[in-house]
Amino acid sequence: MSIGSIWRSAAVDAVCTGEVSNAFCAVRPPGHHASDRGEHGFCFYNNVAIAARYAQKKHRLARVLIVDWDYHHGNGTEWAFYDDPTVLFFSTHALYAFPGTGFADKIGKGKGKGLNINVPLPRGADDKKILGAFKERLVPAANRFRPNLVLISAGFDSRKDDLLGDFTVTDAGFAELTKLVMSIAATYSRSRVVSILEGGYNTEGLALAVESHVKTLLSN
Ligand SMILES: [Zn+2]
Known part of the structure; x- marks a missing residue:
């Protein structure tokens, strides 16, 4: 077992038990x-995708x-679950940036149709814009999907003053996003968030x- 797989399984196990x-x-x-x-864009293993599959296999969770x-x-996460009805993937991102994917019309296929939600945001997107996307697109989709576990791909290059974004x-704003995700988890997932x-x-x-994100998680 690699070091990578130890932390992923430890976090999922601790939350699921x-x-x-x-x-975090x-x-x-x-x-x-x-x-x-293969690897892509600084990434070697898709941590969140592996965590989702681990949770489904080890803890027999139906929907993540x-x-x-x-x-x-x-894009790696989208690829992993594009036709999978057991995983709802929701992403906000810059459409014009690397890796050039994430179009809104990519909604999944087969049994996974409708369970891939891409919300590209414009340059300079602020708290209001990203929170609006979460409220308008994520919340109703989560209400339909009723997840047993919520995972966050917590990237903070969407923060102001980032060198790449x-x-x-x-x-x-990140505290508000965290609260919103926690409220979904509280409703459907016994508050389970990794x-x-x-x-x-x-x-x-x-x-x-x-710090803002973790303080909010700790407030539960
Ligand atoms: Zn990034």
Whole structure:
């Protein structure tokens, strides 16, 4: 068992057995661009996708929601579950940025149709824009899907002043996004949330955003 697989399974196990209600995995490198086709965009293993499958196999959870607020589209995660009715993937991201995927008309296929939700946001997208996307698109989809576990691809390159992104989400904004995801988990998933770090390339800003996110998770 690799070190990578130990933390993923430990976080999912702790949350699924009720030892803790939520967990944050401060990991590097990120994972959401990686797929079974290989490494991509700094990512070697798709941590959130592996965590979802692990939770389904080990803890027999029927439905997993993955929420990805990284500045970049989680193309590896989309690829992993594109025709899968057991995983709802929701992503906000910049359409014009790497990796050039994440179009709104990519909604999944087969039994997974409607369970891949891409919400591309414009340059400079702020708290209001991203929260609006979560309220208008994620909440109704989650209400229909009724997840047993919620995973977050917690990328903070969507924060203001990031070196790779041009969104302007604040630390207070990330707290609001966290609260919204926690409310979904409280309704359907026994408050089970596993958050896994993705991007974030302004180290000081990343630390502040993570602090805001984790403080909010701890408020449960
Ligand atoms: Zn990113």
